[in-house]
Amino acid sequence: MMQWLARTGSRVPPHWRYALLVFAVSRVALSLLGILVRQALEGAGVGPPSAEAQMLQDQAAVSPHVWYSMWFAWDAFQYRDLAEVPWGGWTHTGFPLLFPVLAKAVAVPLGGDTELALLLISAAAYVVLLSYLYRWTLLVLGDSGGPDDHATARRACRYLALMPAGFLFHAPLTESLFVCLAVAAFYHAERRQWLLVGVIGYFLSMSRSVGFLVVVPLAMLLLRERGYRLGPRALLAHLRAGWPLLLVPAGWLTFMAYSRWRVGDWFDYQNEQRRGWQIEPQSPLRTIWTGLCEEVAPIDRTRLYVALVVLAIAVAGLWWLHPAYAVYTVLLVLASMTIGPVVYRSLLRYLLVAFPLAAVLAGATAGRERDTAFTAVLAGTQGVLFALWIAYWTHTVI
Known part of the structure; x- marks a missing residue:
């Protein structure tokens, strides 16, 4: 049995193996830490002020199991509510709709469990993100594809997972989906697959409001490929080669058009942000x-x-x-x-x-010493911030 597992595992590409390993280890470690922190807070009688106790009740309604419910905080409930709106009925456009729309579709085979759907999408996007990051790092930093290059790619995946707020890649928020699409777009741009870049970029800009800005650095990579030539003929050639990049801002324009069709306002996103969160x-x-x-x-x-x-x-x-x-x-x-x-x-x-x-x-x-020291610093910092995120009423990470 062990030999069969070893043979099967050896057939899995290294980027997938390491992505799954980082995801599994970080998920288990954070879940154990979250349970411990929540039990310690309850044992010490520490909890949110009465004005902020509603979120704790909402988490308990999601699941009595802390390892599951603790991931739902702040905007996660907004995405859950949006995912439960009937198809085409979204009139609250203060959040881009790609994430809740995906959750609504995934929830169908799950018996309508939108909360589980949100977590599964985040988990899947996180694994794909790490896989793409591994391969992208090999492209931009690797010279020969040898052991040292793969060690660098593994460090990149580990450091991203251990960023101060990296635990949010596991949460039912847009972080894992957005960064997954961003890394995928740049990976395929490095491979000069511009149509695929445009399609990915379209959904990237539908996932968060800043997504359309990614067209600028992607265009820089296109110009690098084409030798930074200028002039009318060169610009026309750039446009013929890189027209799929127009799909990147088109994603956000699609969301704006939906807002205009559904609520009569192209800029309803900005207005919702102003009304709901006083964002100016x-x-x-x-x-x-x-x-x-x-x-x-x-x-x-x-x-x-x-x-x-x-x-x-x-x-x-x-x-x-x-x-x-x-x-x-x-x-x-x-x-x-x-x-x-x-x-x-x-x-x-x-x-x-x-x-x-x-x-x-x-x-x-x-170098092992520098890598070990830096990994330890990142892991310790993230552990502290995660504990503070579990105690959401501290407003340390929102």
Whole structure:
């Protein structure tokens, strides 16, 4: 039996084997930690203030099992409610609809269990994400495809999983789906499969509001492929080769068109964000200035420091990666800051889009000692933040 399992496992490509391993180990470790933290809080009589106790009740209604229900917090309930709306009946467009629409479809063979469907989609997207990240790292950092290259790819997968808020890849939120589609788009762009890039990018921009911005770094990779030629004839040739990239912003335009058809407003997403969460767009530089130079909560300033470190690593990554990946990271991180001071509470979550950092860090930590030390630091940091996320009333990670 063991020999059969070994032979079967050897036939599985290494990127799938390692993706499944990282997913399984992180899921088990986080589930055990979550159960322990929840039991410790209950044993110490620590719980949310009465004004915020509703979420705890909502989690209990999802399942009496903590290892299952603890993943439902904050926006997860919004996606659950959207997934339960009848087909075509969405009039609340404050959230992009790709994730709940997928959950609604997956829930059909599950007997209508939209909560389980959301978790399964997140889990599947996370595994596919890790598989793509492994292969993408081999493309952008590998020279020969030898053992050292595969070790770098494994480090990249591990570091992404251990990002400070990386536990949210397991939650029924859009993080795993969005980053999966982003890495897939860049992987196929590196392989010059532009039609596939366009199709993936279409769904990418339907999954989160910042998705359409990814067309910019993808276009940079297209120009690299074509030698950065300029002039009318060159631009026409670029358009003939790269027209599928137009599908990327088309995804968000589709969502806007749905809003116009269903509720009569092309910009209902922005208006819903304003009405529901008091989000007023502003310059990201203003958000940074406020966080650094004005009176804000210490935890908000700390989150901003982490974001600035991410931006600095993205720029430093020009040593290893094409500038398109620095542009991708800077664009998406700064775009998240345009929602103003409200962003601080969710900033650690929004930083998960910065998958190129995993490759940059993997390239900088070759050697067992550096890798072990960095892995330990990341794991400890994530463990603390996960415990605080379980205690959701601390508002540390939203």
